Amino acid sequence: MNWEQLLSLKRQGDTHKRLRKEQDETRLGFEVDYDRIIFSSAFRSLQDKTQVIPLSKTDFVHTRLTHSLEVSVVGRSLGRIAGRKLLDKHPFLSEVHGYKFNDFGAIVAAAALSHDIGNPPFGHSGEKAIGEYFKTGNGEKYKKDLSEKEYQDIIDFEGNANGFKLLSESKEGVTGGLRLSYATLGAFMKYPKESLPKKATRHIADKKFGFFQPEKDFFKEVADELGLIQTRNGKDISFCRHPLTFLVEAADDICYTIIDFEDGINLGLISEDFALEYLIKLVKDSINTQKYNAIAYKEDRLSYLRALAINTLIQDAVKIFIENEDEILKGNFNVSLLDKSKYMAQIKDIIKISVEKIYKSQEVIEKEIAGYKIISDILDVYTGALVREKEDKSSNYDGLLIETLPEFYRRTNMSLYHILLNTCCYVASLSDSAAVHIHNKVMGKQL
Numbered sequence: 001m002n003w004e005q006l007l008s009l010k011r012q013g014d015t016h017k018r019l020r021k022e023q024d025e026t027r028l029g030f031e032v033d034y035d036r037i038i039f040s041s042a043f044r045s046l047q048d049k050t051q052v053i054p055l056s057k058t059d060f061v062h063t064r065l066t067h068s069l070e071v072s073v074v075g076r077s078l079g080r081i082a083g084r085k086l087l088d089k090h091p092f093l094s095e096v097h098g099y100k101f102n103d104f105g106a107i108v109a110a111a112a113l114s115h116d117i118g119n120p121p122f123g124h125s126g127e128k129a130i131g132e133y134f135k136t137g138n139g140e141k142y143k144k145d146l147s148e149k150e151y152q153d154i155i156d157f158e159g160n161a162n163g164f165k166l167l168s169e170s171k172e173g174v175t176g177g178l179r180l181s182y183a184t185l186g187a188f189m190k191y192p193k194e195s196l197p198k199k200a201t202r203h204i205a206d207k208k209f210g211f212f213q214p215e216k217d218f219f220k221e222v223a224d225e226l227g228l229i230q231t232r233n234g235k236d237i238s239f240c241r242h243p244l245t246f247l248v249e250a251a252d253d254i255c256y257t258i259i260d261f262e263d264g265i266n267l268g269l270i271s272e273d274f275a276l277e278y279l280i281k282l283v284k285d286s287i288n289t290q291k292y293n294a295i296a297y298k299e300d301r302l303s304y305l306r307a308l309a310i311n312t313l314i315q316d317a318v319k320i321f322i323e324n325e326d327e328i329l330k331g332n333f334n335v336s337l338l339d340k341s342k343y344m345a346q347i348k349d350i351i352k353i354s355v356e357k358i359y360k361s362q363e364v365i366e367k368e369i370a371g372y373k374i375i376s377d378i379l380d381v382y383t384g385a386l387v388r389e390k391e392d393k394s395s396n397y398d399g400l401l402i403e404t405l406p407e408f409y410r411r412t413n414m415s416l417y418h419i420l421l422n423t424c425c426y427v428a429s430l431s432d433s434a435a436v437h438i439h440n441k442v443m444g445k446q447l
Contacts (some may be wrong), residue, residue, distance in 0.1 A: 001329045003086070004095055004240060005227035007103065008183050012168065012218070016141070020277050021098030032104035032423050033184040034072075037114045039177060042166045043068075046116060048431035049109040052260050052358055061262055067255060074310060075112030075251035075390060080105035081318045084249060087393050104244065110180070111187035111248045118163030120428035121435045122371030129375040130157040137378050142387075142420060150417040153194040153212045153426055160190050161212050162428050168218055171408065186226045186242035190221070192247060193238035196268040200232075205241045212421060229331040240331030240368050243321075248315040250337040257338075258405030261350050262302050264358040272298055275351055283308035283345045316341050371432075374439040378427055381442045386412055401442065 006036070009029045017203035019108065023029055037043055046064035062070075083104025093099045120126030133139045135155040142152050153161070167185065168177045180188075191210040193200075200206050211219040220237060223230070229240040261278070264270040280287065286308050295301045317337045326342075327333045338347060382405065385398035390412040394402075401411050410424040414420060430438065440443075 001227050001229060003415060008225055009138050009361060009439055010182045010225055011179045021158050022279045028106060029181055030103055033180045035115060036178045037110060042117050045431050050432055062259060064105060064119060068113055068116050071115060071251045071255045072109045074114040076105045076247055077314055078247040078251055078318060079108030082314055082321050085322050107183050108244050109185050110184045112189055112251045114163060114167060115248060115252055118166055119159035121430050121432045122368060123306055125368040125371055127157055129372045130154045130318060133324055133376045133379045136375055145416050147194050148195060150207055154420055156195055157424050158209055160208060162212050162425055164211050165215055182222050182225050185222050187244040187248055190245055192241060194385035197236055204336055212368050239443055243328045253338045254310055254313045257347055257350055258306055261354050262306050264354055265302060269357045269361055275302055278350050279305040282312055296333040316343060331346055374435050375427055377443060383423050386423060
């Protein structure tokens with residue numbers, strides 16, 4: 001892979017080449033990507049989607065929105081620092097093509113901003129709930145009428161694939177979704193493969209999948225434009241990651257490792273003593289002990305440790321990225337950047353305590369159970385109504401239900417797979433509170 005292709009400014013539907021040196025510096029193409037994402041309705045819905053604690057009533061616990069904004073800020077720093085080093089190493093990118101180190105920051109920031117845009121309500125349990133409905137619930141009856149990959153798409157419903165769909169899907173009168181640059185779409189594509197074969201290798205890019213069947217052709221178009229290395233041909237396609245995807249992933253890893261831990265302490269699920277024990281191991285080389293001891297309040301002490309810890313991991317991740325650039329460009333780097341971190345032991349300790357004290361806390365488990373039931377019931381009601389409408393077997397009640405859907409999701413003049421997938425994507429678009437509200441309505445619990 002080469003950086004000239006990887007930094008493509010092309011957008012879906014372009015008939016001419018966009019050159020970096022011809023860009024308006026006051027509103028660079030990659031920065032336009034950021035703007036389009038942040039003004040999208042899909043991004044706004046993240047303000048009421050679970051990051052750690054579903055339906056939290058406190059105002060300092062992170063939602064998907066605040067998490068995404070923070071990941072974007074960390075991603076921008078990672079991209080800018082790495083970009084400066086890459087331009088020093090490859091000066092022709094600047095001298096011939098006009099790229100600047102801020103370009104790398106803008107691409108990573110935009111991709112990081114949208115990294116959770118396709119996630120359903122109730123956190124990762126929401127993904128599992130959608131899949132379980134079709135795998136072991138009432139939706140299993142549709143298996144016989146779907147191809148193997150179509151069925152796999154929905155039983156392993158994947159927020160990353162839904163995100164790519166949201167960012168790129170054409171609608172009537174709106175071609176190419178948000179029409180992001182291919183460089184940003186490439187950096188967003190964390191798992192550049194389809195749902196089958198499942199986890200075919202131990203490469204991190206094979207861990208999940210990155211697009212549903214309807215987006216397969218466009219996904220391949222983006223990958224070809226960027227010059228991503230194709231790792232499978234024929235009926236099962238997959239590619240190596242865009243190098244900047246590793247920085248997007250590192251930004252996410254850094255934020256959820258440190259900030260979820262901080263949320264747990266602020267909620268009282270984790271003792272502040274753990275912050276001292278675990279975070280200080282990360283920042284022992286940069287902490288100003290006198291300044292730390294002078295901070296009176298717990299929240300301020302945590303903020304200080306968090307800032308130092310994030311900066312420590314940013315510097316380490318960039319170092320690993322630059323040291324392994326050649327292998328990354330060849331498609332041979334098969335783990336996340338933080339897997340190579342010299343702080344891996346400390347990171348594992350923090351994640352372990354977060355799993356024990358936060359992710360498996362009684363509050364989280366109880367709300368995830370409720371989320372499973374809510375998502376399953378909504379899917380059951382709407383898939384049944386839409387499929388019966390397609391088969392000309394719908395009742396008056398089915399018609400009323402369909403009228404409550406946004407217009408885009410009412411369509412039944414398509415294959416069964418498209419109807420089921422669209423309904424999954426509708427459920428995934430809901431915020432936590434909207435899912436609860438709709439569930440109460442369709443179950444007759446609220447007038």
